[in-house]
Amino acid sequence: MSTVDKTLKLLGYLKTTSPELGLSQFTRLSGEDKASTHRRLTELTRAGFLEQDPVTRAYRLGAALTRLALTREQSFPRAEHARRVLERLYDSVRETVHVSVIQGTDGLSTLAHIDDHSHGNRVYIEPADLLPFHATASGIVTLAFAVKPFRDTVLARRFDRLTSETEIDPAVLALHLEDARRSGFGRSEGAYEPDVFSVAAPLFASDGTCIGAIATAMPKARFTEMSENRILSAVAKAASDLTSYWGGEPPGTLKATWDSMIV
Amino acid sequence: MSTVDKTLKLLGYLKTTSPELGLSQFTRLSGEDKASTHRRLTELTRAGFLEQDPVTRAYRLGAALTRLALTREQSFPRAEHARRVLERLYDSVRETVHVSVIQGTDGLSTLAHIDDHSHGNRVYIEPADLLPFHATASGIVTLAFAVKPFRDTVLARRFDRLTSETEIDPAVLALHLEDARRSGFGRSEGAYEPDVFSVAAPLFASDGTCIGAIATAMPKARFTEMSENRILSAVAKAASDLTSYWGGEPPGTLKATWDSMIV
DNA sequence: CCTGATGGTTCAAATAATGGACCTTGTGGT
DNA sequence: ACCACAAGGTCCATTATTTGAACCATCAGG
Structure with a gap:
């Protein structure tokens, strides 16, 4: 499985029932180690696919998704x-x-x-x-x-x-x-x-x-x-x-x- | 720049003014080689972030984006x-x-x-x-x-x-x-x-x-x-x-x- | 003042990404 | 009918990036 696959998979763990997750939770869900998970979360955050609560440090889905979904819907x-x-x-x-x-x-x-x-x-x-x-x-x-x-x-x-x-x-x-x-x-x-x-x-x-x-x-x-x-x-x-x-x-x-x- | 960054960047080239792009166009826009670009597009397609027109082979934004944006909006x-x-x-x-x-x-x-x-x-x-x-x-x-x-x-x-x-x-x-x-x-x-x-x-x-x-x-x-x-x-x-x-x-x-x- | 949980960082070792060369198909020109 | 070119796509030895055990810092409860 490619690095990109593993990274994008992280987004899938965020559901309406669990809209925010911390580093440890992502680590457990993905079954990978903490350091790699952290780097991936950071990359997704940089790209706007996630955003991090400055207080709780939890990650949630980011604004880039809304923007891309809007583009998609406008085009098709x-x-x-x-x-x-x-x-x-x-x-x-x-x-x-x-x-x-x-x-x-x-x-x-x-x-x-x-x-x-x-x-x-x-x-x-x-x-x-x-x-x-x-x-x-x-x-x-x-x-x-x-x-x-x-x-x-x-x-x-x-x-x-x-x-x-x-x-x-x-x-x-x-x-x-x-x-x-x-x-x-x-x-x-x-x-x-x-x-x-x-x-x-x-x-x-x-x-x-x-x-x-x-x-x-x-x-x-x-x-x-x-x-x-x-x-x-x-x-x-x-x-x-x-x-x-x-x-x-x-x-x-x-x-x-x-x-x-x-x- | 990480592999994930370079991959996610591809999504950004799809605008309402150019909602579909082919492999060569992505290659030119990203300034990378064709083989790597193709692999990245394939990965994004597998993950549902892109979809490929079966006839023209052009890539457009995929259904996963809509789904994630909906989740985000439902949660927050x-x-x-x-x-x-x-x-x-x-x-x-x-x-x-x-x-x-x-x-x-x-x-x-x-x-x-x-x-x-x-x-x-x-x-x-x-x-x-x-x-x-x-x-x-x-x-x-x-x-x-x-x-x-x-x-x-x-x-x-x-x-x-x-x-x-x-x-x-x-x-x-x-x-x-x-x-x-x-x-x-x-x-x-x-x-x-x-x-x-x-x-x-x-x-x-x-x-x-x-x-x-x-x-x-x-x-x-x-x-x-x-x-x-x-x-x-x-x-x-x-x-x-x-x-x-x-x-x-x-x-x-x-x-x-x-x-x-x-x- | 321990204990165990959290988030985050480091760096040598291991693995996955890279990209030049190549193949195939379709199109436009002569 | 033929060639030239550009398109999408594939191969695989080389190379660069990812990996993850060990680490540190902080906080909450006992």
Whole structure:
């Protein structure tokens, strides 16, 4: 693993649940020695990727990230497109909706989301968390339509059991992927968070590769057979819209499926 | 310069004006050899800090940046606070307003801004650009209140002449800093962009160090003596509010100046 | 006034980065 | 059809940077 990899990895230890960490904590998390960790933290701080509290000496994420993320969004306003499509989808389903894109082989990163505010019992999105491929509707459907080498790399991992419903057997997961490829949708029934049902459709780039998914998530109780068709249709339309907004192209068979579902 | 520095520097070449660059362009910009540049780009891509267009092979900023920036903002919602204060300031002055924070020794990075939409002739903010210390009201006032070692480091640089009004002589700049320290405000009269007048007040962290500035910018024609006091008072109030929102503490003398100006 | 935790620094040894040369593909010119 | 050039990308002996055990300073609790 390169020096740069090891350095950038440090940034990943900062979560919303632990937004500041000290030198010793980084050292323990990374399993490296203190001197190297310290030099890396100093380099990241110099570059503006971290900032250090002058009193506690703890490190937190820095302003350069905000600046670069702004530049990215100004150049390629994908999040803005996503938000527009999500608004329409939310109007249809009145449940929490989100768009997430592949972030390396570890999972999906959420680009935009709308939290439901029309029900008392609703599903919250933590936009800073990576969504694992094996335990979420978005992850399953993204993996199902991803290119084979990528899928194989991900499936070679060992998966974590997050709830009692999480499937971690690669053979069974392969069946789920097969199912998603046939139907065009990924499903999760409490595999990521207990009692949360979710459906997702894949999003494609201009070269036809799958780059992420659009999904809706709700409490199990509200996902009835009656509502299912309406939800699938709305999600299919959103996926189709966003894919073409982004200049993407779905595989021919899926395009046919989507068109037949959109009323 | 460390390997990590050289690698992270590559990200800086991606601007809104050049959101995608190829290997050769990065190589020329960095002045390094092609093989090393390529390895660095690959590492950044693996980490999600860049993504590569599968067709053109050009590199652009990646999804990891969005994710980290979101985490940062969730943990320390400084931009949200800034936006709230900017809204009030905008209501008072009806001109473009922005909050920028120190980003290394190169300049200030804009955290939040509101573009004026009440005049035909207005000033636009390019939030992804770094504001130079010597040619902007925000830069001058931030430097004026910054700790001495930092100020000396910045003043040791050679400055670029951006317009016919840009002051680049360190001795004269030192006088401007002195003036800003006395009055509590930085000014720029067309030194960054021709015809754009700007006033800025400093922002402080909890340890009393200056971390950035809040400013308003307008066409020269609208900055009259009559409006000046109203503007200074509004900017002072905004700086005072945002500093305390962020848990910061202005120096005693400045606090007195601000309090006397706020009606 | 110990003890163990924190943040930070040093420098010889070990490892990873470097970059000139090379390969391949695509484009524009004649 | 052919050549010249620039693009993206790779190889590997040389070289420079990273590494990490041992170190120091400070603080909090017992």
